[in-house]
Amino acid sequence: MKNILLYFIFLFFMGxxxxxxxxxxxxxxxxxxxxxxxxxxxxxxxxxxxxxxxxRVRNNNNLSVYEDALDGKFRGRLTLNGQTGDLTITNFRTTDAGEYEVSNSINTIKKTFSVVLHSGLSPGEIAGIVVGVLVALVAAAVGGVIYKKKSQVI
Incomplete structure (x- = not known):
C-alpha cells in the first residue's frame, strides 16, 4: 500500500x-x-x-487521427506530431471547447487541457495595441521636447 501511495505522489509531483x-x-x-x-x-x-x-501516436512514427469519431467533428482539422505528441486543432469552433486528455501506455503522463473559447482580443492584438500606444506616446514626447527647444532658441 505504501508503494502505491508513493507511486501516485511521484506521478503528481513529476508533472x-x-x-x-x-x-x-x-x-x-x-x-x-x-x-x-x-x-x-x-x-x-x-x-x-x-x-x-x-x-494516437504509436512508436513515435505511426500516427492515427480518428476523423470519424464524434460524427466527423474534427475531420481535416487535427494534426499530430509523432516526435512530441503535440496535438493541433485548426479552425477552432465553439463545439470544440471542452476537456482534452493526453495519456500514455506506460502511465507516466495523464494531462487534461480545458480548452475554452473567448471572443475578445487575442494576445497578439493586445500586444499590437500596446506597442502602438507606446510609439505614439514616445513620438508625442519627442515632438514636445523638440518644440520646446525650438521655441527657446527664438
Whole structure:
C-alpha cells in the first residue's frame, strides 16, 4: 500500500497529472503540448476529447487521427506530431471547447487541457495595441521636447 501511495505522489509531483486551461478564439488554431521530449519506442500516446479517442501516436512514427469519431467533428482539422505528441486543432469552433486528455501506455503522463473559447482580443492584438500606444506616446514626447527647444532658441 505504501508503494502505491508513493507511486501516485511521484506521478503528481513529476508533472504526470495536471490540468491546464487554454483560451482560444473561434477560427484560430490551438496546439496542446503534452511536454514530451520524445516518445519511446514501445509507447502509445492517446488523445481524447471527453471520453472519445480522437488521436494516437504509436512508436513515435505511426500516427492515427480518428476523423470519424464524434460524427466527423474534427475531420481535416487535427494534426499530430509523432516526435512530441503535440496535438493541433485548426479552425477552432465553439463545439470544440471542452476537456482534452493526453495519456500514455506506460502511465507516466495523464494531462487534461480545458480548452475554452473567448471572443475578445487575442494576445497578439493586445500586444499590437500596446506597442502602438507606446510609439505614439514616445513620438508625442519627442515632438514636445523638440518644440520646446525650438521655441527657446527664438
Amino acid at each position: 504526470g497529472v495536471f490540468s491546464k486551461t487554454v483560451s482560444v478564439k473561434e477560427g484560430d488554431s490551438v496546439t496542446l503540448f503534452p511536454e514530451l521530449t520524445e516518445i519511446k519506442k514501445d509507447e502509445v500516446i492517446d488523445w481524447r476529447f471527453g471520453d472519445v479517442l480522437i488521436a
